[in-house]
Amino acid sequence: MKNFVYSIPTKVYFGKGQLDNLGAELSSYGKNVLLTYGGGSIKKNGVYDKIMEQIRKYDLNVFELSGIDPNPRITSVKEGARICKENNVDVVLAAGGGSTIDCSKFICANAADDVEDPWDYFIGKAKVTKALPLVSILTLSATGSEMDCGGVLTNIETREKLGSGNPILRPKASFLDPTITYSVSKYQTACGTADIFSHICEVYFNLGSDFYMLRRFMEGMFKTLVKYGPIAVEEPENYEARANLMWTSSWAINDFIKCGDGIPWSCHPIEHELSAFYDITHGLGLAILTPRWMEYCLNEKTVDTYVEFGTNVFDIDPYLDKFEIAKKAIARTYDFLFNQLKLTDTLTKVGIKEEDFEKMAENACRNGGAIDGFVRLEKDDVVNILKMCK
Ligand code: NZQ
Ligand code: ZN
DSSP: OOOOOOOOOOEEEESTTGGGGHHHHHHTTOSEEEEEESSSHHHHSSHHHHHHHHHHHTTOEEEEEOOOOSSOBHHHHHHHHHHHHHHTOOEEEEEESHHHHHHHHHHHHHHHSOOSOGGGGTTTSSOOOOOOOEEEEEOSSSSOTTTSSEEEEEETTTTEEEEEEOGGGSOSEEEEOGGGGGGSOHHHHHHHHHHHHHHHHHHHSOTTOOOHHHHHHHHHHHHHHHHHHHHHHHOTTOHHHHHHHHHHHHHTTSSTTTOSSOOOOSHHHHHHHHHHHHOOOHHHHHHHHHHHHHHHHOSTTTHHHHHHHHHHHSOOOTTSOHHHHHHHHHHHHHIIIIIISOOOOOTGGGTOOGGGHHHHHHHHTTTTTEEESSSEEEHHHHHHHHHHTO
16 A cells, blocks of 8 residues: 545535535636636536526626537637636636536646647646636536546647646536536436546556555445446436436546556556547547456456456356456446447447557557556557457
C-alpha cells in the first residue's frame, strides 16, 4: 500500500432541484459568467432556461460558447479563452457531459495565462499554472470530469486525442441533478455506463491495486453499474437508476479508488486512438475493447484478479477452477456490455478498418514504447487486441 494525500475540494450539489442554488454559487466568484455547452441538448431539456432564470435572479452577466463537440476540439478552447479575456469573465459554467466540462477546464486555464496555443498543454510544451474557477452542471453520467482534474482534447489537424490535467482545473462546484439525465438517449446512457465500468476496471485490474477496502468499494460500484445501467437504458426516467449511475460516475474517477499515484491505465490509451482516428463515442470504444483486453491479459499471474472480480461482482461459484471462474467472469462482462446495455460489439460494425490498427497501436504506445499496466502491452500486443475486436 502506498502513502497518499487525498484532497477533493469540489463541492457537490446532488439531487432534484439543486440548480436553485446555482446563482448563489456563481455569484461567489464574480459577476461575469461564460456559459459553455454542446450541440443544444440543454435547450431541449430545460437546463438552459433554468440557468437563465438563475442568471437573472442574481443579476449576472452571461456570455456563451456553444457547439462544443463530443470529442471536443482544441479550437473550442481557443475560442472560449478569447471570449473570457475580452469580457473579463470571472467564472466558467460548463453545462454538459465530459466533452463540455473537459473543454471548459482548458478554457479556464488558457483564459488566465498567456499560452498562445492551448494544444501546448497536451504535448508538453506548456504547463497549466493558473485557471479561472470552473462550475459544472453534469448532464450525462460517464466521464467523472465533474469531480476530476483532467481533460481530453482532440486536434483534428494532427489526428491526435490527448489528455492533460492539473489539480487547479478541478471544478470548484458541480451540480448533479439526476433528472437532467432523463433526456440522455439509450445509446449515450449505455456508452456512459461502459465508460464508468472501464474507469473502475483500469484500477481494479491492476497488480499495483492492493488496498482491500478499496477493492470492495470498487466491486460495489461494478455491481451498481450492472444493476442500474440496463434499467436506465430501459426506463430513462427511473430516478433511482439515474442517481446511482451519476454518483458512481463521479466516484469512479475522483481519485478515491486510485489511492495515491496513478497506476497506468490500459484500455483508455487504446480507445483514445479509436476516437482520434474515427471520432467514435468514447464509451463505445471502451466497451468493444474491455472484454477482449480481459481475455488477452488472462494468465497464471493475473488470474486471481479475475477470480475476485467474478466471485464478488457476478457471484460466480468460488469452488470452480480458477480459470473457469475467470472465463465465466469475462463472459458475464460480454453479456453486460452487449446484451444488456445493447452496445455494438465489434470495431468492424462501427466502421473501423484493420488498415489503421498498426498506426493506432503505435500511437497508443507513444509513452515509453508500451502500455505498462495490468499486463505490459507492446505495439504488437495492442494490434492483437484490436484484431480480437474486429
Ligand atoms: O452536445 P449536446 O447537445 O449536449 O449532446 C450531448 C452529446 O451529443 C449528449 N448529451 C449530454 N447530456 C445530455 C445529452 N443529450 C440529451 N440529454 C442530456 N442530458 O450526449 C452526447 C455526448 O456528450 P459528451 O459530453 O461527448 O459525452 P461524455 O460525457 O461521454 O464525454 C466524452 C468525452 O470525455 C472524455 C472522452 O474521451 C470524450 O472526449 N473523457 C474525459 C475524462 C475525464 N475528464 O476524466 C475521462 C474519460 O475517460 C474520457 O476520456
Ligand atoms: Zn473513460
